[in-house]
Amino acid sequence: MNPWLISAVVLVWCAIPAGVQVFKGDAMDRVAGLELMSILVPLALLLLSQAFGRTAYLDLAVAGALLAFGGGFVFVRFLERWL
């Protein structure tokens, strides 16, 4: 198990607190959990691509980081105006 994979596994386990956050509190608190998860996933993919030598994972990480911003922003604006 190389250091990249160890770090990636720890990051994947860090999704548990994000999941806990998503399941408690009101809508805005849940958005914080979503934002935490949307940062963790590209970083975990970055480390996994290094661990397994699969550079294709990096494209997914770039796409995920960009789309997470769009998704999160739309979510937040919707909560601000209509809910």
Added chain:
Amino acid sequence: MSNTQIAIDILLALGTLTTVISAVAVPTRKDLYDRLHYLAPLSTVAAGCFTLAVLLDKHLSPPGIKALVIFVVLAVTNSVLAHATARAARVRQFGRWMADVSEIRGNFDSSTAGLNSRPLVDSSDE
């Protein structure tokens, strides 16, 4: 073990530690504004450490450049998103955007204070 490998291991350890602290802190803080603060180290310090580790390993090859892109995207977008989230929370709290709670509570009112405080007037009355 080369110096580069030692530097990579240290950066990975630092990034992972920052991630764990931030991830554990988010659900344990008392309000949303506190939670949003803990997303910043994750998208700057942790992402920076991981990116630097990749750059040390791969230099400025396509994987290294993509890692750099991920870091820039996360650092820039997370700050914007955190700001938008805090603003949305405040609008939901007071019913509309207001820069200063003294607008509804009176200047120098000692009872104002907290970000969790509720408005004294109902926004639906306006």
